[in-house]
Amino acid sequence: MVSKDLLREKASRIRFVLFDVDGTLTDGQIIFGPDGEDYKSFNIKDGMGIHLAQKDGIRIGLISGRRSLAVEKRANDLEILHVWQDIKDKGGLLKCILKDLDLKPEEVAFMGDDINDLGILREVGLSAAVANAVREVKDIADFISELDGGRGAAREFIDFIRSAKTRLKTQNV
Numbered sequence: 001m002v003s004k005d006l007l008r009e010k011a012s013r014i015r016f017v018l019f020d021v022d023g024t025l026t027d028g029q030i031i032f033g034p035d036g037e038d039y040k041s042f043n044i045k046d047g048m049g050i051h052l053a054q055k056d057g058i059r060i061g062l063i064s065g066r067r068s069l070a071v072e073k074r075a076n077d078l079e080i081l082h083v084w085q086d087i088k089d090k091g092g093l094l095k096c097i098l099k100d101l102d103l104k105p106e107e108v109a110f111m112g113d114d115i116n117d118l119g120i121l122r123e124v125g126l127s128a129a130v131a132n133a134v135r136e137v138k139d140i141a142d143f144i145s146e147l148d149g150g151r152g153a154a155r156e157f158i159d160f161i162r163s164a165k166t167r168l169k170t171q172n173v
């Protein structure tokens with residue numbers, strides 16, 4: 001954890017927010033249907049946060065270690081253009097994202113919940129863990145939400161970034 005001032009400073013630089021899906025944007029439950037299709041539930045307040053961030057010009061991306069139609073549907077629903085699924089090496093993917101989208105690490109934030117997120121959490125400018133993330137993730141995260149994954153944690157993180165940016169703008173007027 002870093003000081004509140006440093007945290008706000010880091011947040012004010014963010015232009016792109018990436019989210020892990022299972023356990024971060026969902027509560028981690030996966031329901032399998034009879035034909036092998038999977039069902040996940042997403043939080044409506046997280047969705048509104050993503051929408052508000054996009055309106056502010058902050059880009060949003062989703063990264064999932066699994067592949068699921070439900071994730072594609074949710075991304076379409078929220079007009080999220082950047083979606084990477086079936087990713088085994090999230091840290092490696094970040095390097096490609098930075099290059100392709102012409103971003104610096106300090107302009108990227110990531111929120112995750114489990115050890116497969118550690119590689120990317122260590123590299124971004126602002127790292128976040130959901131309240132019920134595993135200990136290893138919480139140990140290195142700059143920001144830990146009060147809410148659990150799939151229960152508004154993403155909204156909390158986005159609101160923090162948006163308020164840090166607003167604060168900086170008003171200070172600079």
Ligand SMILES: [Mg+2]
Nearest residue numbers: 020022023113
């Ligand atoms: Mg996860």
